[in-house]
Amino acid sequence: MGSVKAELLRLWKWPATWVLIGVWLVMTLTFGYLFNYLALNGGTNTRDLSQQQLISSMQPENVGAAVVRGLPMFGGAIILVLAALAVGSGYGWGTWKTTLTAGPRRVSAMAGTLGALAIIVVILVALTLFVNLGAAITVASVEGWDWSWPGVGVFEALGASLLIAAMWTGFGVFLGVVTKGPALAVGLGLMWAIVTENLLRGVGSLLGPVEDLTKVLPGGSAGNLAGAVGGSGAPGVLTDLSGTTAALFLVGHVVVFVGVATLLKVRRDLV
Amino acid sequence: MIVTTEKLTKRYGDRAVVDEVSLSVRRGEVYGFLGPNGAGKTTTIRMLLGLVKPTSGTARVLGETPGTPKALLKVGSLIEGPGFYPYLSGRDNLRVHAARRGVHKTHVEAALEQVDLVGAANEKFRRYSLGMKQRLGVAAALLGEPELLILDEPTNGLDPAGMADMRDLVRALAAQGQTVLLSSHVLGEVEEICDRVGVISQGRLVAESTVEQLRGDTVLLIRADPIEKAHVLIEGSSLHGDVLHVRETDAGALVRALVHADVDVQEVRPLRRTLEEVFFEMTGAA
Numbered sequence: 331m332g333s334v335k336a337e338l339l340r341l342w343k344w345p346a347t348w349v350l351i352g353v354w355l356v357m358t359l360t361f362g363y364l365f366n367y368l369a370l371n372g373g374t375n376t377r378d379l380s381q382q383q384l385i386s387s388m389q390p391e392n393v394g395a396a397v398v399r400g401l402p403m404f405g406g407a408i409i410l411v412l413a414a415l416a417v418g419s420g421y422g423w424g425t426w427k428t429t430l431t432a433g434p435r436r437v438s439a440m441a442g443t444l445g446a447l448a449i450i451v452v453i454l455v456a457l458t459l460f461v462n463l464g465a466a467i468t469v470a471s472v473e474g475w476d477w478s479w480p481g482v483g484v485f486e487a488l489g490a491s492l493l494i495a496a497m498w499t500g501f502g503v504f505l506g507v508v509t510k511g512p513a514l515a516v517g518l519g520l521m522w523a524i525v526t527e528n529l530l531r532g533v534g535s536l537l538g539p540v541e542d543l544t545k546v547l548p549g550g551s552a553g554n555l556a557g558a559v560g561g562s563g564a565p566g567v568l569t570d571l572s573g574t575t576a577a578l579f580l581v582g583h584v585v586v587f588v589g590v591a592t593l594l595k596v597r598r599d600l601v
Numbered sequence: 602m603i604v605t606t607e608k609l610t611k612r613y614g615d616r617a618v619v620d621e622v623s624l625s626v627r628r629g630e631v632y633g634f635l636g637p638n639g640a641g642k643t644t645t646i647r648m649l650l651g652l653v654k655p656t657s658g659t660a661r662v663l664g665e666t667p668g669t670p671k672a673l674l675k676v677g678s679l680i681e682g683p684g685f686y687p688y689l690s691g692r693d694n695l696r697v698h699a700a701r702r703g704v705h706k707t708h709v710e711a712a713l714e715q716v717d718l719v720g721a722a723n724e725k726f727r728r729y730s731l732g733m734k735q736r737l738g739v740a741a742a743l744l745g746e747p748e749l750l751i752l753d754e755p756t757n758g759l760d761p762a763g764m765a766d767m768r769d770l771v772r773a774l775a776a777q778g779q780t781v782l783l784s785s786h787v788l789g790e791v792e793e794i795c796d797r798v799g800v801i802s803q804g805r806l807v808a809e810s811t812v813e814q815l816r817g818d819t820v821l822l823i824r825a826d827p828i829e830k831a832h833v834l835i836e837g838s839s840l841h842g843d844v845l846h847v848r849e850t851d852a853g854a855l856v857r858a859l860v861h862a863d864v865d866v867q868e869v870r871p872l873r874r875t876l877e878e879v880f881f882e883m884t885g886a887a
Contacts, residue, residue, distance in 0.1 A: 336700035340686050343693060424684025428741065431650045432701035433674040439701075600652040601644075 333434050333442020334449075341446050346415055351454050354400075354408045355461050361564070362396050363388055363465040387563060390466040390477045394487025395560040397458050401491055402552040403566030406498040407523040409454065413447055413502025414519050417591075418512035427600055436596045444503065444588060451495045459488065483560070490559040490577070494552040497580045498523070500587030501548055507591040523549060545570045551579040602661075603628050603749050603780050604649060609658035611644050618644045620804035621658065626749070626782050631775045633795030633812075634784035637884055641804040642784040643681055646753050649782075650678055663748055674702065677747035679755055683738030687727035691718055691737050694726055695744065704745045712740040716770065732763035739770060750774065750781045756790060768794055792876045802884035816874050821847045821855065824868035831864050846872065 341347050370384045386392060401409075420426040429439050463480075470477040501522075505515035527549040534541030544550045545568070553566045558573030571579075604626035611619040619641040626632040636642045647653040649660055651668010665672035685694040695709040713719045716736040721729065729737065735755055742750055752771065756764040764787075771794055775781055785791050791798055792812055800808040800815070808815060823838075823845040825831040831845055832838055835855060838845045847855065852869055859866050 332700050332703050336697045339693070339700060340689060340697050343689055344686070345688060423686060424682065425686060426684070427652065427680055428684040428698065429701060430652060431673060431676075431678050431680065432698055433670050433703065433745075434701060435670055442701075599647075599654060601647070 333438050334445040335442075336429075337442045337446030338449060341416060341450055344416075347412065347450060350408050350412045351450075351457065354405055354454065355457060357404060357408075358396070358400050358458055359461060359465055362400065362462060363469060367469055383563070385473075385475065388466055388469050389475070390463060390470055391480050392560070393459065393463045393466050393480050394484035395562065396462045396466070397455065398487045398491045398494070398556045398559055399561030399564040399567050400458075401494045401498075402549060402556045402561075402568075403523060403564070405458075406494060406549070406552055406566075407520055409451060409495050409498040410502040410505075410519040410523055411516050412450070413499045414506045414515035415502075415512045416447060417443060417503050417506030418509060418515040420506075421510045422512065430600060437592060440592045440595045444499075447499050447503065448496070451499050452492065455488065455491050455495055458491075459484075487559045487561070490555050490561075490573070493577060493580050493584075494555060497548055497552060497583045497587070500584045500591070504587040504591045507594050546579045548580075548583050551576050551583060555580060602626065604632075604660070604662050604782065606645070606649075606660040607658055609645065609648060609660050610656050611641075611648060611653060612656040617804050619648070619655075622801065622804070622806045624799045624806055624809055626780065627797070628748075628780055629778055630796040631771065631781045631783060631794055633791035633798040634782060634801065635786070635788070635791050635798050635880065636784075636801035637786055640786075640801045640884070642786075642801055643753055645801070646678075646680060646751055646782070646784060649751065650676065650680065652680070674745060675748045676751060677742030677744065677749070678751040678753070679735070679738040679742050680751070680753045682754075682757065683734050683741070685726045685734070685737065685741075688725060690723045690725055691729065691733075691740075692722040694737065695741060698741045699744050702745045708744055712743045715743055716740040730763075731758050732760070732766060735759060735763070735767060736770070739767075743774075748780060750779055752781060753784045754786070755783065756785070756787060764790070788875075788877045788880055798876075800880065800883050807883045812876060815879050816876060817879070818848050820872045820874075821845075821852055822868070822870050822872040823847060823855070823859075823866070825859055826865045826867060830862065831859055834859060834862050834864065844868075 366384050366388055370381060387396065430436060502519055505519050509515045527544060527547055530540060530544045534544045545554060549566060550568060553568035554571040554576035555573055556567045557569040558576055561567045602625045606622055606624050608621040608623055609619060610617060610621055622645055634642050644653060648655050649662055649667050660667050662672045663675045692709060692713065695712060696706050699706050699709050713722050716739050718733060718736055718740060721733060756767045759767060768790060771781060771783060783795065795812060797811050798815055799806055823831060824843065828843055828845065832840050835845060835847055838847045856866050856869055
């Protein structure tokens with residue numbers, strides 16, 4: 331518990347935590363509500379989205395889908411950056427050395443970091459829900475729509491959001507430990523989340539096995555789970571796998587990322 | 602013994618960074634771990650803290666295996682400069698450290714007072730001077746009233762005033778009975794502060810004793826005329842240019858014997874090897 335408390339204290343007071351959460355909230359509002367609202371009111375080109383689709387995506391009852399659809403790619407990238415920075419920076423600042431000589435076992439120290447990051451990620455998802463719900467209610471009220479509160483389905487979407495966020499957190503932690511620094515971890519993570527998987531999906535249209543592989547990669551699994559719980563209309567959201575299959579792959583990714591990172595942390599010399 | 606190592610070795614590939622080091626630190630002493638840069642001091646200390654796993658050999662810290670919670674909770678350490686969060690204040694950094702050590706946050710204020718950082722406790726760590734950062738590192742090491750304090754090059758990079766402050770701090774801690782293992786390549790620092798010294802060179806412990814023992818016996822320097830006659834008269838003396846060196850403590854008897862033999866004695870004084878000379882002899886450093 332001491333390790334979680336210590337990590338939470340330092341992450342809570344870390345400006346980067348709140349900057350990244352803030353950036354994500356602005357992004358989700360901008361792309362989820364502001365642009366859709368502007369398109370609905372005087373936009374000249376709504377592309378393949380009908381007015382009814384735009385209205386539906388901004389309805390308070392669909393806020394669960396609004397939360398989960400952003401996480402497979404851009405939200406995930408931000409969570410990955412937060413985790414990679416939180417773990418990788420400790421090598422440059424020398425704080426891992428201070429942590430590991432303070433008293434806790436290495437596995438406890440790592441559990442402390444993971445526990446504190448988990449709490450921050452839960453806060454991020456909760457804030458995303460509240461901010462989106464606030465925006466949805468505001469738009470619905472301004473437009474005079476009949477609206478209703480989200481049903482129990484919102485819990486399914488939130489559960490999926492948390493699992494997706496956990497996977498990206500694990501990925502960030504893994505990269506931070508493997509690269510023993512923040513810069514390379516963030517660079518590699520962003521490239522994977524935003525570029526590599528998309529490129530592989532492009533190649534997948536030519537090569538069947540690659541296409542199958544992309545469905546179960548970290549971003550692919552996240553996209554498929556988001557698609558399965560109603561997320562749509564955002565980059566990275568897919569509908570190739572069932573929700574259960576995608577969730578199982580995500581759990582597998584979390585176990586592998588966290589497991590390998592912890593094993594490395596426990597076994598590797600800190601020089 | 603608070604710390605013992607037996608043939609402690611760390612190899613990276615074929616290179617032995619620490620080579621069969623057997624040392625011992627006694628309760629209540631300030632032990633100086635002396636060696637040139639790259640001699641293996643920090644790697645040895647990292648092994649004592651469980652940060653680096655030995656390739657072979659054993660170490661016990663306060664009777665425990667290094668790196669285990671039982672051992673670490675009794676040890677406070679500052680390794681190669683302080684590692685703190687730059688965006689947190691000194692006080693918050695200590696609170697984080699206290700939480701990890703399972704120490705109540707009220708102890709933080711006492712530690713800040715001990716290193717004279719109360720006035721700057723709310724400043725961000727990144728704004729601290731190097732001396733303040735080092736002192737905060739010592740404050741963190743003192744949290745939880747450790748039985749052993751391990752300070753690795755605590756004066757590294759400090760200006761003369763900062764170095765003096767740090768030495769005063771270590772001396773004050775030693776006066777309170779705190780056992781300190783202090784690694785350094787600054788000979789004057791070790792000579793001033795330490796009770797016993799271990800000298801490490803190229804990964805091997807080449808000597809371990811008190812500073813006095815390391816310097817060896819006092820040699821008398823005698824300038825006399827005629828010097829050759831004095832050299833013949835004093836058994837075991839060695840001629841160095843126009844002076845004699847004699848391993849003898851009874852200077853009075855020597856002078857009387859020379860005067861009786863009609864030798865003019867012009868100068869008699871003890872000639873002690875400095876720790877620096879001993880160090881250079883042992884490590885081959887120049």
